[in-house]
Amino acid sequence: MRYLPPQGTTTSRLFRIGVFAVSVGLALALPSYGQVSPEEHAQHHPGAATAGPPSATPPAGPMSGMMGGGGMGGMGEMMEQMHGPPPKELYPSLMALPELPPERRAGLERQAHGRMQAGTALLSEGLDQLSRSAPGDDFAAMQAATARMREGLAQFESGLAAHRALAEGTSPRNVALQWFKREMSLLPPAGTAGEAGSIGVSWFHGFVMVALVAFAAAMIAMYFSKMRRAARLLQGLTGGGPPGVAPEAAAPPVRSASSAVGQAPPGDAARTAAGRRWSGRLRVARIFQETPNVKTFRLMNPLGGVLPFAYLPGQFLTVAVPVDGKPVRRSYTIASSPTQQDFAEITVKHEPGGVVSGYLDERVKEDDLLEFSGPTGSFTFTGRECKCILLIGAGVGITPLMSVLRYLIDRSWPGDIFLLYGCKSPRDIIFREELEYLQHRHPNLKVVVTVTRPEGTGWAGPTGRITKELIAQSVPDLASRYVHICGPVPFMESMKKALAELGVPAERIKTEAFGPALGRPEPTSPSAVATAEAPATGVALPTLTFSASGKSAPLPPDKVVLEVADEIGVEIDNSCRVGTCGICRVKLLAGEVTMAVEDGLEPGDKENRIILACQAKSAGDVTVEA
Known part of the structure; x- marks a missing residue:
């Protein structure tokens, strides 16, 4: 569904404006003494009253008005009456004008006046034809009309130049030079009275330039107005918002990969960018199988381009899926880096009996549209808080930590990044290949992964849970670091206790628990x-x-x-x-x-x-x- 304006409406209106501007410009540009009636002419030239108007052959185009058409051709005919065949150069002909006998001057005036009348008639016909063809978008007729107007203007100018040369009787060199420069679209000589405006451009050219600029500005404004209306229409159809909308100000703490709870230290304000809460649809562009029961869903703007919101590393989105005809909502941390403005990724573990995680795992396919809202959350770290960070996670709790890690690496953050990550077995390590690659490529990143069930896997790394001893062995200068912890509630409590025993101040610790560890109420009759x-x-x-x-x-x-x-x-x-x-x-x-x-x-x-x-x-x- 798209908006289509009525055909011809905008174009017709714009061409009517253009015709009006050209008409007014020509009316202002043509000198008043060019509009001479036959009676007034006869009063000044009695001998010319009985002479019939000369025939005027329209020039073939704008340049023919100067090179033998309506302009130079008309001057040539008049020069032929005065001196026989016209000379090749314009200047000698005009220089000889003061020496013409009176009877030849009268004949030349009649011929010049006839060309001015013929040019005026052509201008009028061209304007009428342009006015008739503009509403119907007849572009061929419009082009023919403008060509006729140029022919008429060339004839009028040739007769006018001869009139001035005969009427003024002085300085024929200046008259010839001015006529020649007008034919060549050149500026008149500096200081010539009545020909140039205050900036050295003739008033006619200045008016035409202003009219064209106004016309172009109107077209540009209409274009952007139509684009904004089309964008609003598409956003209304898809629920999208404009790109670059920042996350909600002072939003509550973040969820982790499966509906998490954030517990910010006392006095630690929520660090979210100013903006409003967004809601709408996102397209599932890709689905990645991270582990046997964990998938990553890459979400993109269904309209194309950048995401309709901005977010901070560690914030979350809330998804609504239809279950038994009713929307059921869950919140999932964005695991991707905010530097990737074209997409956001959520990593979801399919919990046994999980309503939303089961829907996402079993029913959602690539190119599906899902309803989301957010982003929000304060379990964030951007690198401005300190020069080093320790990330501690367990299981799917790595998702907000991964967003922070990716963001810092994408921005070439110079500080040290330590990640301690605990899993059940090697096959449950989420983002395993990416972590190995990033650690090899970035020397400031240190990753320690420990598993509790290594039997039969050939695992050569640390085993067991993350302990106080493992933390002390892996991270130097621990008391000076900020620490972010995400995982089940018992895991976080044990980590906070171990960090306190290692001398880490409580105000430097932020925790994030995900929903499955908290449990959900069972339905009761x-x-x-x-x-x-x-x-x-x-x-x-x-x-x-x-x-x-x-x-x-x-x-x-x-x-x-x-x-x-x-x-x-x-x-x-x-x-x-x-x-x-x-x-x-x-x-x-x-x-x-x-x-x-x-x-x-x-x-x-x-x-x-x-x-x-x-x-x-x-x-x-x-x-x-x-």
């Missing part, structure tokens, strides 16, 4: 929820009411609002379910709640009683807008 009571006391549980859907259910103290909504079929958008993405924000209409994690809230949300459904718990009755 509504009847079980409705009959749930506190067994110890027999006191009824608080009631959670959803105002928009008109449903309500008991709210146990160990469950959050989002879990109860899932159980009774109330739709609340969500993704990470750990309080950081902010997608499950709802308005609290009555009651009070507590939230263990509030990273997903935006400035002003608390004042407006906005809560995170995935974190909100309460000991009393609660009403939310959902």
